[in-house]
Amino acid sequence: xxxxxxxxxxxxxxxxxxxxxxxxxxxxxxxxxxxxxxxxxxxxxxxxxxxxxxxxxxxxxxxxxxxxxxxxxxxxxxxxxxxxxxxxxxxxxxxxxxxxxxxxxxxxxxxxxxxxxxxxxxxxxxxxxxxxxxxxxxxxxxxxxxxxxxxxxxxxxxxxxxxxxxxxxxxxxxxxxxxxxxxxxxxxxxxxxxxxxxxxxxxxxxxxxxxxxxxxxxxxxxxxxxxxxxxxxxxxxxxxxxxxxxxxxxxxxxxxxxxxxxxxxxxxxxxxxxxxxxxxxxxxxxxxxxxxxxxxxxxxxxxxxxxxxxxxxxxxxxxxxxxxxxxxxxxxxxxxxxxxxxxxxxxxxxxxxxxxxxxxxxxxxxxxxxxxxxxxxxxxxxxxxxxxxxxxxxxxxxxxxxxxxxxxxxxxxxxxxxxxxxxxxxxxxxxxxxxxxxxxxxxxxxxxxxxxxxxxxxxxxxxxxxxxxxx
Numbered sequence: 493x494x495x496x497x498x499x500x501x502x503x504x505x506x507x508x509x510x511x512x513x514x515x516x517x518x519x520x521x522x523x524x525x526x527x528x529x530x531x532x533x534x535x536x537x538x539x540x541x542x543x544x545x546x547x548x549x550x551x552x553x554x555x556x557x558x559x560x561x562x563x564x565x566x567x568x569x570x571x572x573x574x575x576x577x578x579x580x581x582x583x584x585x586x587x588x589x590x591x592x593x594x595x596x597x598x599x600x601x602x603x604x605x606x607x608x609x610x611x612x613x614x615x616x617x618x619x620x621x622x623x624x625x626x627x628x629x630x631x632x633x634x635x636x637x638x639x640x641x642x643x644x645x646x647x648x649x650x651x652x653x654x655x656x657x658x659x660x661x662x663x664x665x666x667x668x669x670x671x672x673x674x675x676x677x678x679x680x681x682x683x684x685x686x687x688x689x690x691x692x693x694x695x696x697x698x699x700x701x702x703x704x705x706x707x708x709x710x711x712x713x714x715x716x717x718x719x720x721x722x723x724x725x726x727x728x729x730x731x732x733x734x735x736x737x738x739x740x741x742x743x744x745x746x747x748x749x750x751x752x753x754x755x756x757x758x759x760x761x762x763x764x765x766x767x768x769x770x771x772x773x774x775x776x777x778x779x780x781x782x783x784x785x786x787x788x789x790x791x792x793x794x795x796x797x798x799x800x801x802x803x804x805x806x807x808x809x810x811x812x813x814x815x816x817x818x819x820x821x822x823x824x825x826x827x828x829x830x831x832x833x834x835x836x837x838x839x840x841x842x843x844x845x846x847x848x849x850x851x852x853x854x855x856x857x858x859x860x861x862x863x864x865x866x867x868x869x870x871x872x873x874x875x876x877x878x879x880x881x882x883x884x885x886x887x888x889x890x891x892x893x894x895x896x897x898x899x900x901x902x903x904x905x906x907x908x909x910x911x912x913x914x915x916x917x918x919x920x921x922x923x924x925x926x927x928x929x930x931x932x933x934x935x936x937x938x939x940x941x942x943x944x945x946x947x948x949x950x951x952x953x954x955x956x957x958x959x960x961x962x963x
Contacts, residue, residue, distance in 0.1 A: 517910030566662035584618035776954030793826030
């Protein structure tokens with residue numbers, strides 16, 4: 493049987509263009525262990541782990557004549573050293589220099605002729621640190637057969653990297669005739685599967701849009717109510733080019749917890765959550781950033797964010813891997829009071845969850861065929877599949893472990909997500925809490941957001957404003 497891509501995985505291949513690379517990135521910063529960590533160590537570590545995740549040694553193959561969607565085949569010429577790369581910064585490398593390196597790497601699409609992932613060892617960071625910068629295509633990360641490379645190489649405790657015997661032998665790659673024959677067999681044995689593949693591979697764009705409309709009409713979900721009132725026009729929604737600008741930010745998780753602990757704002761809909769404080773902080777930052785640009789702002793001005801949430805038993809703050817909902821939240825950038833901004837954000841989030849207005853994971857699967865991915869990848873998938881008029885930006889906030897993680901002997905110091913941009917959306921924000929810190933990755937179009945550093949400064953000041961505000 494052919495290992496066929498799902499319709500939505502196929503759609504990410506076809507949706508990809510010169511300005512919209514469909515890969516999710518991550519930046520993992522490590523403290524250098526006493527014994528060091530070099531390119532050979534990383535090669536051995538990745539070789540050991542990809543032995544258990546076969547998707548990392550497979551590439552995409554198109555079926556001739558469009559007889560079904562693309563399929564996964566083993567890469568007979570798999571070259572690990574092509575995917576595991578080495579780079580460096582002039583010592584002592586700063587976070588600004590690392591951000592510029594990440595922006596250049598994330599701007600380049602992955603090689604379709606090879607397995608759809610890359611990881612870079614970036615040496616020379618200040619404070620005796622190094623970074624691992626990864627790119628993994630959304631077509632590959634479905635949460636079942638493919639995981640983000642950052643999850644694959646991390647452990648709960650330090651360990652020495654000991655190379656294991658590599659016994660993998662690629663399966664023979666089918667010829668064009670064999671692909672056509674197997675597709676014909678699938679037509680006889682499972683015509684619905686072929687039809688789904690053709691729909692995803694040949695008419696993916698129209699089909700995805702049609703599925704969104706059809707499922708939304710049938711379900712009457714939040715997407716209908718949201719789409720009925722399109723997101724406002726903002727500087728964030730403009731032409732997106734092929735180059736990127738990245739900014740990496742570190743904040744103290746305790747600051748968010750301190751604000752949350754005051755419990756003001758949500759009334760009978762529940763208490764303020766850390767995610768509410770995150771959104772209120774970003775709302776204040778976006779307000780200040782818009783003002784620096786001279787944009788007109790009234791008391792009713794809003795920006796609409798798509799916010800995937802990890803929930804469990806009704807609690808928004810849960811461990812990664814729980815149920816997932818994607819909410820559409822109007823951020824009150826026109827509100828001058830930080831307390832009122834937090835109250836409004838908390839109320840709107842709680843009301844969506846209470847009324848069932850947030851779209852659950854199963855609902856998203858029904859809308860665009862999504863498999864269960866990692867949370868950040870889900871945010872990127874949803875942003876790519878849904879209408880650009882539904883929301884202004886993506887804010888993906890993933891609660892991570894509060895205990896240390898390790899790649900071999902190296903302790904993870906920080907982890908920054910890099911969420912890809914959808915068409916006509918110049919900014920995407922990813923956040924991951926880890927070991928007492930909150931790490932933000934701002935990914936923006938280089939031309940549309942020359943003042944990304946200003947927005948980063950506004951985030952710092954907006955959080956400080958919330959922390960300093962009394963109940």
